[in-house]
Structures are given as C-alpha cells and as structure tokens.
Amino acid sequence: MEQFEFNYPAKRKIPKRAHVGVVGSGDLEVLLEPIDSPTASVRIRTSVDGFKTTWKAVLDRFFGRYDGAVHIEINDAGATPGAVSLRLQQAVEASES
Amino acid sequence: MNFRSIRPHYLLKVDTAAISCGSNSFDVSVPASVRRELEETNFVVVRRGVVTENWVPIGIRGHQRSQRWAAWYPRYAIQGIVKPMDLLTQVDTMNDQDVSPARRAFKSLKKAWQWFTYPWGPAGSFGFEVATGKQTTTPLSDLDVVIYADESLSRRDAQRLLASADDLEVRLDIRVETPICGFSLTEYATSPTKTILLLTVAGPILGDDPWSKKDCLK
Numbered sequence: 401m402e403q404f405e406f407n408y409p410a411k412r413k414i415p416k417r418a419h420v421g422v423v424g425s426g427d428l429e430v431l432l433e434p435i436d437s438p439t440a441s442v443r444i445r446t447s448v449d450g451f452k453t454t455w456k457a458v459l460d461r462f463f464g465r466y467d468g469a470v471h472i473e474i475n476d477a478g479a480t481p482g483a484v485s486l487r488l489q490q491a492v493e494a495s496e497s
Numbered sequence: 498m499n500f501r502s503i504r505p506h507y508l509l510k511v512d513t514a515a516i517s518c519g520s521n522s523f524d525v526s527v528p529a530s531v532r533r534e535l536e537e538t539n540f541v542v543v544r545r546g547v548v549t550e551n552w553v554p555i556g557i558r559g560h561q562r563s564q565r566w567a568a569w570y571p572r573y574a575i576q577g578i579v580k581p582m583d584l585l586t587q588v589d590t591m592n593d594q595d596v597s598p599a600r601r602a603f604k605s606l607k608k609a610w611q612w613f614t615y616p617w618g619p620a621g622s623f624g625f626e627v628a629t630g631k632q633t634t635t636p637l638s639d640l641d642v643v644i645y646a647d648e649s650l651s652r653r654d655a656q657r658l659l660a661s662a663d664d665l666e667v668r669l670d671i672r673v674e675t676p677i678c679g680f681s682l683t684e685y686a687t688s689p690t691k692t693i694l695l696l697t698v699a700g701p702i703l704g705d706d707p708w709s710k711k712d713c714l715k
Contacts, residue, residue: 418689420688420690421684422670422684424639424670424671424672424681424683425639425670425672427681480701482700482701483694483696486694486701489703490690490692490694490703493690493692494689494690497690
C-alpha cells in the first residue's frame with residue numbers, strides 16, 4: 401500500500417462533485433470534489449507499490465488538458481494507466497453533466 | 498475444443514516447462530520462488546487477451562495480490578481446464594473444518610443467488626484455493642466471483658444480484674464477462690454515469706453497452 405499527493409494549477413470552477421468506479425481487482429474509484437481556490441490536488445492510495453513515476457506521468461498528462469479547481473481522491477487496486485485515464489475522464493464528465 | 502471456449506478467469510492445469518514468456522525464457526522472467534510455488538499447484542489463470550488457435554494468454558500468481566506475470570501457454574499442452582462454474586459445486590464437497598471468511602461468504606452468496614441462472618462461480622484467490630486445495634485467501638481477501646453473461650443482463654437484475662449479497666462478511670468483487678468484454682457488476686448496477694469501464698482485449702474503454710460489438714470493438 402502506497403500513498404502520495406500531486407498538485408497542479410487550476411482556473412475553472414466545477415459545478416458538482418462526482419464519484420465513479422469501484423475498488424475491485426485491477427480497478428479504481430475516483431472521487432472528484434470542487435474547491436474554491438485556483439488549484440487542483442490529487443491524493444492516491446494504491447495497493448500496488450513502486451509506480452509513483454507512472455502515476456505522475458498519467459496525472460501530468462491529464463492536467464495538461466484539464467483546468468478544473470478540484471480535489472481528487474483515487475483508491476486504486478492495481479488498475480492499468482489506460483484505465484486510470486478513462487476513470488478520470490469519466491469523473492470529469494459526471495462532474496459537468 | 499472450440500478455441501473461443503477458453504475464457505478469462507478459467508484455470509488451466511499446465512506443465513510449467515511449456516510456458517512461454519515471449520522473448521525471455523520463463524526461468525528468466527519469473528522469480529525462482531514463484532516458479533517453485535507454481536510447480537506445486539501447476540495452475541495458471543486465463544487472462545484477458547486474444548486466444549489464438551495455438552496460444553492462450555495466461556497470468557501467473559505471485560506472492561502478493563499485486564504480483565502477476567503475464568505469459569502464454571500452448572493449447573496442445575493444456576492438461577486440464579477448471580471453470581469457475583465447476584468450482585461452484587466443488588465448494589460443497591470441501592472439508593468444512595477451518596472454514597475461512599471467504600468460504601463462509603461464498604456459501605451465503607450461493608444460497609442468495611439460487612434463483613440466478615447464468616453460469617457463474619468463484620474466481621481470484623478464492624477460486625484458486627478451491628481449485629488447488631492450497632490456502633490462498635487471507636481473512637482480508639475480497640471474495641471474487643465471475644458471471645458469464647452471454648445474453649445481456651438487465652441493470653435491474655444486476656441491482657437485484659447486488660441487493661441479495663449486501664450482508665456478506667467480506668468485500669465482494671463481481672466481474673461480468675460478456676462474449677466481448679468484462680466489467681464490474683457493481684458499477685453496471687449503480688453507476689451515476691451512462692458509460693462504464695469495459696475491459697476489452699484491445700484495452701479498457703468507456704461504453705454503455707457491454708454486449709454491443711459496436712461499443713466494444715471500435
């Protein structure tokens with residue numbers, strides 16, 4: 401079990417919170433919460449140790465396009481980077497629909 | 498045997514000498530301690546991937562939940578196939594002394610799902626334990642089960658399955674396998690979004706119909 405946090409700049413207010421995904425083998429859940437300050441933070445808890453660089457790469461890419469002011473909690477049970485990106489995309493869609 | 502009849506989560510009894518890890522040999526790719534354990538049980542799990550006429554994609558269990566080695570196994574060398582559905586009945590004949598939380602939970606689940614007619618059974622560490630007789634689950638293990646839904650399963654039935662399994666003593670992880678992808682029953686039944694995560698042989702995608710080729714194979 402490993403835990404880490406990343407921070408990014410943000411510009412845009414987000415209308416509502418979202419919760420997508422499930423904590424099951426090879427899957428993850430993403431909780432997205434709007435915040436007032438112009439920043440974004442992500443806290444990750446993962447059952448698989450040793451992939452901090454991969455997480456950072458996935459999140460850097462995500463926040464390269466996303467500018468929402470949010471706090472994101474990720475509970476991961478060994479999802480692939482592809483699945484992580486899709487879950488983030490899904491959370492964004494749910495928070496803006 | 499039709500080569501499409503080997504599906505993810507099936508267990509294969511293998512001869513370890515026939516396992517292929519691609520360009521590296523099995524001995525180089527997989528640590529010695531894991532190889533020794535595999536040689537005790539000789540069971541590997543079929544992972545999601547393209548099953549060809551000659552090769553089956555397999556996963557080898559490591560010591561920790563997060564450790565899996567991906568490899569390939571030649572179809573001609575398969576010594577036995579154990580489906581989760583076979584394990585469903587095998588649980589009843591197991592010795593009841595030293596009953597684990599996973600096994601108790603599984604028995605309650607089986608009772609609760611008596612009305613359910615789709616093929617299903619134990620997977621993950623509990624499935625492995627039932628198939629090999631080797632203690633694999635811990636008191637903290639999730640109970641993994643898999644449902645093979647060749648016909649589409651309604652969201653209402655998915656909700657009913659979940660509702661009848663909500664008081665188990667361990668966390669339940671229910672995977673559904675359709676002919677074209679796999680997904681989480683919990684997400685399908687409860688997701689606030691229209692799309693859910695579908696695991697296909699080409700990787701994960703977001704889609705709203707796990708039985709639609711158009712959705713899964715684009």
